[in-house]
Amino acid sequence: MxxxxxxxxxxxxxxxxxxxxxxxxxxxxxxxxxxxxxxxxxxxxxxxxxxxxxxxxxxxxxxxxxxxxxxxxxxxxxxxxxxxxxxxxxxxxxxxxxxxxxxxxxxxxxxxxxxxxxxxxxxxxxxxxxxxxxxxxxxxxxxxxxxxxxxxxxxxxxxxxxxxxxxxxxxxxxxxxxxxxxxDVRLDDIRVDAVLSGSHFDRAKLATKVTLSDNTQDCSLVITLLDTDGNVIRAVDGHSPFETLQWDLGSDVKGWYPRGYGSQPLYQLKVELKNQGLGGSTRSREPKYASCLGRRGVRSERAVRYPSYPELNASIKIEAEQAVTRLRDHPSVVIFAGNNEDYALAESIGVMDYTDNSGDYMKSKFPARHIYEVLLPEVVERLSNVFYHRSSPYGGKDSSDQTVGDIHQWNVWHGTQEPWANWDKLAGRFVSEFGMQGYPNLRTVNEWSDDKNQLFPQSRVSVNHNKADGFERRLELYLMENFRHAFDMPSYIYYTQIMQAECLGAAYRLWRRNFKGRGREYTSGALVWQINDCWPCVSWAIADYYLRPKELKPYTVGMTRKDIKTRRNKTTSAFFDTHEELPANASTEIWTGKVPGQLVRSNDAQVPKPIVVHARLNLSSESNITVARFSSWPEPYKYLTVPDPGLKVKVQDDNVTLSCEKPLKGLVLDVDGDDCEWSDQALDLFPDDDQVVQAKGLNGRSITYRYIGDGSA
CATH class of the missing domain: 2.60.120.260 (Galactose-binding domain-like)
Structure with a gap:
């Protein structure tokens, strides 16, 4: 040989x-x-x-x-x-x-x-x-x-x-x-640990450890780090496969950021194995893509309540080792979470004992703690430098503690079924689940059945495509509280989607106000449940089975309006004094005061004026470039009688310019036939603030539209 x-x-x-x-x-x-x-x-x-x-x-x-x-x-x-x-x-x-x-x-x-x-x-x-x-x-x-x-x-x-x-x-x-x-011999594993440091996280270190299938072979490594253009950043020839390679990359590489917060550079780490003892023949493994990363992002997948016994735990250990090895280099992986809601379930049935920290849980009433607190943390620590979180949610006195760890906030939709205006009271340090159901696109719904007689919200087929317990009651509760709505399928789709958008948007805006700066991060982040669907259905997803997406913008203008009542004296319940204000609890409070033109109410028979407040955030005082806008409308929307907004839609190629004479809420654009790729949807329009939406694939077709109060309900 x-x-x-x-x-x-x-x-x-x-x-x-x-x-x-x-x-x-x-x-x-x-x-x-x-x-x-x-x-x-x-x-x-x-x-x-x-x-x-x-x-x-x-x-x-x-x-x-x-x-x-x-x-x-x-x-x-x-x-x-x-x-x-x-x-x-x-x-x-x-x-x-x-x-x-x-x-x-x-x-x-x-x-x-x-x-x-x-x-x-x-x-x-x-x-x-x-x-x-x-x-x-x-x-x-x-x-x-x-x-x-x-x-x-x-x-x-x-x-x-x-x-x-x-x-x-x-x-x-x-x-x-x-x-x-x-x-004869192969690269069994390549582990890459990337760490950012410095006051602006602008310095990087890279550690590379290689595992061979056969340690008896006389081999050496050629390791090369390249940028996306193929330029060599670092290279070494003759490195021992039994020693960790340490590179201080300084500022020669850049950090990876989520979409909208910076660039996402990926660097190619190429590892070649040379067998020295058999004539110097070179073998190479497929290139490994790594990034010098500032980790941000999400937890691992949801899981069901697990049993725990030796045979199953042995299988779980191998599964965890493979999963950690596969996922650890992805820049978007921030933590590995041991399970989803298992501690919350254990609390609810009375088997979680937080005073027991013995580490010996196999004979306890909650034996799965062995998986989450013994087995999985050992695997994660041994095979990666990613943080391990034993459960989601977890932290504080219990898994619903709003001041420590993360929470799943389901008291909108599930639980106490709070109005979404109460998201500020339902905050947590990190809200790792929350959501609101909405129907998918009409084109997706049309895939449910070839029998068009079944395409209405209360049909057997429609009901079978929503697996959430009690969804009819929950959907209708939030629809009736907030909207005048119709029951034909296009209308029902429109109103549930607008409801989902308004609900999630309110959560993000109110929780962003809770991030007040260093040491006052009362809400540090939020993850919506869920991203997309595994089949065409009604769910909490913000992109349906065919990946028709909605987006969260990196900048926002937030408003909240509160009707604060003060009784005139202790002897009356009929009369009160009110004032409206924006409490000083935003990340950056720009203005607080009464809604302009609103009457000062003294009893509930005096109906507030339907005044809409609109704000725009421009790039600078001299610039007309708007980076964020928001309109605060009086809620619930069902009380509003909307005048004709004087909507004008002008189309030039794939650019759709929208303007109006009076405020307009929840504008959704559509076309007949195949869907377009819209750059924005569910728009609020305001006079003298034209908005331009790109519609890829419009191909000269006429645009249809709906908005709240358009007379369809």
Whole structure:
């Protein structure tokens, strides 16, 4: 052997077939093999073949439940070149198998869809006609058996079992790629820790640690850091793979910021492995993208309430190691959170004992604490420099403490169902969940059914596309409190979307006012639940299944109006004195005072004047460039009688100029046919403040529009 064999990958994506097969619970099944490519799942392939209806339409979710109760097999045959088989190592790599799967050649059995698997097949593979068979057992029956053997829910398929925004659809199959890898020695892992320092976080340090598949080989590394244009920033040749590489990059690289707060530079870290003892042959791994980052952002994914016992915990540990290794270099990852709402649930059923800090929780009433407080923090600390937060929400005297840690604020929509005007009272140090439901775009709703008679808000199909308990009562409560609205589907979509936009916008504006500066960060951040949907449905998402987005701007002008009543004396409840003001609690208070022109009320029979206050924030006193605007309208909107605003819509190419003669609220633009990509929506317009919206894909079509009080309700 003159040189080391390079790493060679053979994707196994073609020449697959699949079929349901007889099983303990489905004995009379006749095998019917069909061709497929992977990655895939049974639902996807059956839909392609026309053997099942679209599960997202009508009530078809319930027509495909039989899939999860059967066993399914995927199989392929492949050849391997003789010379390739001479490599020291030949591995089968399965990036994701969903979920209970036995693999033959007979090399492995899996039971966690979130794990990847690397199986050595050096002594099993031959040059010709290797048959690989993946036998997926029923996730429904497999999980129920695990429940019986271990106690407690075993929903390892996670949201396949249904959630308050997702269907009951237990997917089955090789949902990630499969490949053969041959090599003598390979780069098993590259860990990159980037840290920013300095008063303006303008200095960076980079630490790189490499792990090899075989530490007995005489190897060295060539490591190169390049910018996005391919320019070399740092490079080293001959570095030992057993030593951490430390680079002080100073100001030669820039930090990564979320969209709207700065640039997002990504730097390419290229690592090449040289085998010194076998003729100097060079192998290289695919480049790794890193960033010298100022970490900001989000927690990890939501999770269901977990059981805890040794076999499951061993699987969770491997899953956590793989997840941390995969995610740790992403600049948007700020923390790893151990779970979602599990401590809150434990508090609610009386099994959380905050006085017990023994570290021995497996025999307690809340054994999952072992996962969150022992297992996961060890993995995160060992494999990354990312902060670990044991739960979300967590902190303070309990998980709903508004002064310490993070909270999930669901007393709008769930809980006490507060008006959204009370967001300022419902604040927390970090609000890591809150939200309001809204319907998706009409085009998305039209995908629910081909039966147009079912496209109204109270139909069986519409109800099936909203999985939240009591959603009819909750939606209607907030709609009736705030709007005059109609029940035809286009109107219902419009009013729920406007309601969602107004509710979330109010939260962000009021909580931003709580960030008062150093040492007074009474609300330091907020994460809306949720970003997007896993299927076409009604939910709390701000972008629907087809990713039609809404945006939060980096600057805002905020207002709040309070009707403050003072009784004239202790002996009357009929008469009071009022004044309106903006309390001095904003990040930067610009003005406070009475609403101009508003009457001074002395009793509730005196109706306030419907006065709208509009503010604009310009780039400078000399500039006409507006960076933020906001109109404060008297609420609830249902009391308003809106005069004709004199709206004018002028179109030039993809630019839509909007103007009005009187204030206008909640303007939503649309076109017939395929959707446009609008630069802004749900606009408030004010006289002498024209706004321009870009409409990509308008293609000369006429624009339609709706606004609050347009006579449609």
């Amino acid at each position: 003159i040189g080391a064999a390079p790493l060679v990958r053979f994707p196994l994506k073609d020449n697959w077939s699949f079929s349901q097969v007889p099983s303990e619970h489905c004995k009379d099944v006749e095998e019917s093999w069909s061709q497929c490519e992977i990655p895939t799942s049974v639902h996807v392939e059956l839909k392609k073949l026309g053997k099942i209806p679209d599960p997202y339409k009508d009530l078809n979710e319930w027509r495909v439940q039989w899939i999860q109760e059967g066993d399914w097999v995927f199989k392929t045959a492949f050849d391997i070149d003789d010379s390739t088989l001479e490599s020291r190592h030949v591995d089968l790599v399965f990036e994701g198998l969903d979920t209970y799967c036995s693999i033959t050649l007979e090399v492995a059995i899996t039971e966690n869809m979130f794990l990847s698997h690397r199986v050595s097949v050096k002594d099993i593979l031959k040059a010709k006609t290797n048959q690989l068979i993946l036998h997926f057992k029923s996730p429904w029956h497999g999980a129920r058996q695990a429940e019986e053997h271990n106690g407690g829910p075993m929903h390892l398929s996670q949201y396949g079992w249904g959630w308050d925004w997702g269907p009951v659809m237990m997917t089955v199959g090789p949902w990630k790629p499969i490949r053969v890898e041959t090599y």
